[in-house]
Amino acid sequence: MAGGRHRVRGGSRVQRPGRATVSPDVASNRPLLDKLGVKPGARIAIVHLDDPKFVSLLRGRTSDIVQGRPSSPCDLVFFGAEQPTDLERIRDLKAWIEPDGAIWVVRPKGGRALLRDTDVIDAGLAAGLVDNKIASFSETHGAMRLVFRLRDRPPKARARSASTARKRGLVR
Numbered sequence: 001m002a003g004g005r006h007r008v009r010g011g012s013r014v015q016r017p018g019r020a021t022v023s024p025d026v027a028s029n030r031p032l033l034d035k036l037g038v039k040p041g042a043r044i045a046i047v048h049l050d051d052p053k054f055v056s057l058l059r060g061r062t063s064d065i066v067q068g069r070p071s072s073p074c075d076l077v078f079f080g081a082e083q084p085t086d087l088e089r090i091r092d093l094k095a096w097i098e099p100d101g102a103i104w105v106v107r108p109k110g111g112r113a114l115l116r117d118t119d120v121i122d123a124g125l126a127a128g129l130v131d132n133k134i135a136s137f138s139e140t141h142g143a144m145r146l147v148f149r150l151r152d153r154p155p156k157a158r159a160r161s162a163s164t165a166r167k168r169g170l171v172r
Contacts, residue, residue: 042075049080077103087123099153103146
């Protein structure tokens, strides 16, 4: 195979040199705020998400947290959604984030939840955003990150994002 990669019969994962294989069934040991990309001093908006424990965690990392609409663009918006009609707000929330910011849509997990991953993905696309990460938010809720496409970001934000991607080895 090209590039020296080999596919194991019966498996779809490709083992890369120097990287451990990660099973999707194994829970992450990383702290929640690290998984969600919350940096010290980040500007955060929380919308329709009543979780005092989460807010307390956030306050341990940043003091710039608002409930509802921020007065200036923020780095991350945490948006609680329970049903498909809640997703209509994503278009408005898009204006609240920096070009290299993100909206985390936090929704109930499980087969009985009214929202599916595809509902969130479709709502993001309709608003001009793409999904690029999912995380387990809690025992009962999952989160999906929506961001601007690189090509839709202003040049300064695009350069910053490309530099970050190169540092992480995602782009050569």
